Amino acid sequence: MELSVNGETRQVDVEPDMPLLWVLRDELGITGPKYGCGVAQCGACTVHVDGMAVRACQARIGDLAGAEVLTIEGLGAGTLHAVQQAWIDHQVPQCGYCQTGQIMQAAALLDMNPAPTDEDINKTMAGNLCRCGTYVRIREAIHAAAAKMAEN
Known part of the structure; x- marks a missing residue:
């Protein structure tokens, strides 16, 4: 295949x-x-x-x-995607295990909705669990990535 x-x-x-x-x-x-x-x-x-x-x-x-x-x-295709950079800037990960899934879900969200509200983010990201509880930083990073993507 x-x-x-x-x-x-x-x-x-x-x-x-x-x-x-x-x-x-x-x-x-x-x-x-x-x-x-x-x-x-x-x-x-x-x-x-x-x-x-x-x-x-x-x-x-x-x-x-x-x-x-x-x-x-x-x-990132050779350079960090805006979501990846926002994750670093907002120091999102703690243990890091869930972060690749979180980043991929966030990138898909921003592809479909370039200016999500907190409610949009919470709804879309609800199925991505983080045992470390970094949800506030995740939301902040998504908003930052959205703002960065809007600049480009």
Whole structure:
């Protein structure tokens, strides 16, 4: 099966019901998306598929032939994405485990809504859990990234 991962065409020979997360991590060596819960409830495995945030632990590879997959490794494309820079500027991560999923969800939010309200952010980010509780800094970073993206 063929799909695009971070702008590169990749071939994988796996069972069609294998989750995208395991294809990325075990078959392609892309370890940014993390395994958290395995049931699409925590968001640690969030990636973009054809521009939409999806939980890679539940996305079956057999449903993704020809899809464009973007992981945290491809998000910045040689330079930090505004969301990644805002995460650094606002010192969002503590343990960091959930952060790739948080960043990917936030980037998808800003692609669809370039000026989100606190309510928009809370609603969209609600499915991405952070055991360290950095939600206030996450919201601040998303607003900062939105402002930076509006400048460009």
